[in-house]
Amino acid sequence: xRDKIVLRNISKVFTRDERELRALIDINIDVKExxxxxxxGPSGCGKSTLLNIIAGLLKPTTGEMSLDGQLLKxxxxxxxxxxxxxxxxxxxxxxxxxxxxLEIRDVPKSERKSRAMAIIDRVxxxxxxxxxxxxxxxGMRKRAxxxxxxxxxxxxxxxxxxxxxxxxxxRLILENQLLELWSGTGNTILxxxxxxEEAISLSDRVxxxxxxxxxxxxxxxxxxxxxxxxIKIRFNEDFIKIYGSIWKDLEEEVGKAEELKTxxxxxxxxxxxxxxxxxxxxxTGL
Amino acid sequence: MRExxxxxxxxxxxxxxxxxxxxxxxxLISGEPAYLTINLKVFSFRIxxxxxxxxxxxxxxxxxxxxxxxxxxxxxxxLSITIFEMIVGFIIGAVLGILAGFWLGRKVTLAKIVDxxxxxxxxxxxIALAPLFILWFGxxxxxKIAIAAIIVFFLVFYNTLGGVRSVDPELVDVIRVIGANERxxxxxxxxxxxxxxxxxxxxxxIPYSLIGAVVGELIATNKGMGYLLMEYSGWFxxxxxxxVLFVLMIVATVLNLLVNYAEDHLxxxxxxxxx
Numbered sequence: 001x002r003d004k005i006v007l008r009n010i011s012k013v014f015t016r017d018e019r020e021l022r023a024l025i026d027i028n029i030d031v032k033e034x035x036x037x038x039x040x041g042p043s044g045c046g047k048s049t050l051l052n053i054i055a056g057l058l059k060p061t062t063g064e065m066s067l068d069g070q071l072l073k074x075x076x077x078x079x080x081x082x083x084x085x086x087x088x089x090x091x092x093x094x095x096x097x098x099x100x101x102l103e104i105r106d107v108p109k110s111e112r113k114s115r116a117m118a119i120i121d122r123v124x125x126x127x128x129x130x131x132x133x134x135x136x137x138x139g140m141r142k143r144a145x146x147x148x149x150x151x152x153x154x155x156x157x158x159x160x161x162x163x164x165x166x167x168x169x170x171r172l173i174l175e176n177q178l179l180e181l182w183s184g185t186g187n188t189i190l191x192x193x194x195x196x197e198e199a200i201s202l203s204d205r206v207x208x209x210x211x212x213x214x215x216x217x218x219x220x221x222x223x224x225x226x227x228x229x230x231i232k233i234r235f236n237e238d239f240i241k242i243y244g245s246i247w248k249d250l251e252e253e254v255g256k257a258e259e260l261k262t263x264x265x266x267x268x269x270x271x272x273x274x275x276x277x278x279x280x281x282x283x284t285g286l
Numbered sequence: 287m288r289e290x291x292x293x294x295x296x297x298x299x300x301x302x303x304x305x306x307x308x309x310x311x312x313x314l315i316s317g318e319p320a321y322l323t324i325n326l327k328v329f330s331f332r333i334x335x336x337x338x339x340x341x342x343x344x345x346x347x348x349x350x351x352x353x354x355x356x357x358x359x360x361x362x363x364x365l366s367i368t369i370f371e372m373i374v375g376f377i378i379g380a381v382l383g384i385l386a387g388f389w390l391g392r393k394v395t396l397a398k399i400v401d402x403x404x405x406x407x408x409x410x411x412x413i414a415l416a417p418l419f420i421l422w423f424g425x426x427x428x429x430k431i432a433i434a435a436i437i438v439f440f441l442v443f444y445n446t447l448g449g450v451r452s453v454d455p456e457l458v459d460v461i462r463v464i465g466a467n468e469r470x471x472x473x474x475x476x477x478x479x480x481x482x483x484x485x486x487x488x489x490x491x492i493p494y495s496l497i498g499a500v501v502g503e504l505i506a507t508n509k510g511m512g513y514l515l516m517e518y519s520g521w522f523x524x525x526x527x528x529x530v531l532f533v534l535m536i537v538a539t540v541l542n543l544l545v546n547y548a549e550d551h552l553x554x555x556x557x558x559x560x561x
Contacts, residue, residue, distance in 0.1 A: 077465040087460045132555040
């Protein structure tokens with residue numbers, strides 16, 4: 001299969017107060033066209049940073065990347081980006097939120113509406129098109145944010161822990177819904193999560209990231225047949241075997257990440273005691 | 287639902303009764319000196335139970351003054367001038383406040399440089415600028431407009447600035463990835479995020495614009511509700527003073543109701559689930 005996204009030697013170093021924080025080191029990943037690829041890793045391993053880099057919202061310190069063989073520079077508007085927070089515009093109704101991509105692409109009003117209503121139906125939000133985000137449940141907002149991205153048909157979807165904020169039951173339903181919406185489209189999905197079960201049940205391949213500085217530690221193929229039911233598949237023997245083997249890699253990294261966290265907390269406590277606080281005066285500056 | 291509307295009716299009846307009771311009490315205690323004499327065996331004392339109308343007038347007097355004012359057309363004349371000053375002052379202050387807020391909100395460095403200066407002018411009691419405005423604009427309507435405008439300006443300016451600065455950068459990023467250019471981001475994300483802030487500025491600014499106009503009229507008078515107040519006060523006409531105050535109170539209350547109504551309808555998205 002053709003490579004959709006190619007990442008070469010991507011690394012990212014943040015500099016704050018003359019201190020360097022290495023978030024990503026030497027990332028080399030090829031995302032194949034039409035595949036569902038997940039990245040799992042402990043929290044703080046730079047997964048989100050990587051997605052932000054692919055989306056063009058952050059500049060990598062080194063390395064380059066391409067989409068469909070073309071070098072990527074600046075904000076990447078060819079992809080759909082679904083973030084951890086739903087990021088719906090609170091002053092727009094569900095339908096108006098979903099239509100925004102078409103608005104920006106100057107699609108005429110009547111077509112916008114009919115396409116929005118169709119996708120609202122598909123993601124199971126029928127009857128809620130006129131509600132504001134404030135009036136929707138967490139799962140509904142997630143569906144709305146998915147619909148907002150799907151409506152303009154990006155052939156690559158970046159998803160950053162999209163279901164981490166919803167409760168466990170809703171999450172299982174949303175995962176199945178995602179697979180249904182994706183199957184047959186030929187779209188490429190790069191999915192970031194810290195939940196290994198989620199990663200295995202959804203993906204064709206799972207990449208394990210190391211604790212910070214994040215790097216791709218192991219790539220695993222998931223030879224489970226499709227269509228899948230993300231709930232039932234968890235009782236499948238192969239699933240359990242795959243889980244066991246990937247978990248060994250992941251466990252070690254989670255341990256390291258915990259250690260890093262503890263160390264960072266200790267250092268912070270020490271500094272606070274010395275009455276010295278580092279403050280980050282960030283200008284967002286729009 | 288029916289229970290709820292019943293409760294509201296009951297509450298409103300209670301409110302009206304309370305108002306009537308207050309007015310009755312006011313009417314009763316207003317009058318020529320009268321005393322309640324209490325005779326105890328050792329000594330006796332007198333408790334006054336009226337207050338001279340010179341001090342507190344009485345509701346009936348005030349109503350008759352209001353009727354006179356309305357019939358003679360004076361009320362319409364002076365009230366329309368005050369409202370005109372207020373509205374024009376409000377619009378000028380609000381428009382300049384929004385523009386300045388947006389402009390400085392996006393110029394981070396410039397904003398940091400000028401911040402202490404703006405703060406210094408803001409800290410000044412705006413009424414203290416009245417003598418300066420008299421020099422600049424004379425004692426006509428312009429000067430009252432200027433006072434109202436500068437008070438409203440700062441309220442709207444600071445709120446708009448706060449709004450522009452608190453735009454969620456993640457929302458901006460998401461819309462940018464969807465393909466929006468800078469102009470679309472400004473129009474579809476930044477501007478609407480600041481609406482609640484600007485609205486708060488308006489909400490504060492509307493009663494203050496009335497204050498600005500009336501205080502301006504009190505300082506250098508030739509017409510308007512402030513002028514009427516000073517006139518009646520000069521004639522020791524307490525009922526007249528109260529009549530003008532009553533009208534101002536009505537105006538302010540109506541404005542508040544309008545603002546609350548507008549807020550309920552324009553900001554529907556801010557209320558959560560109607561549980």
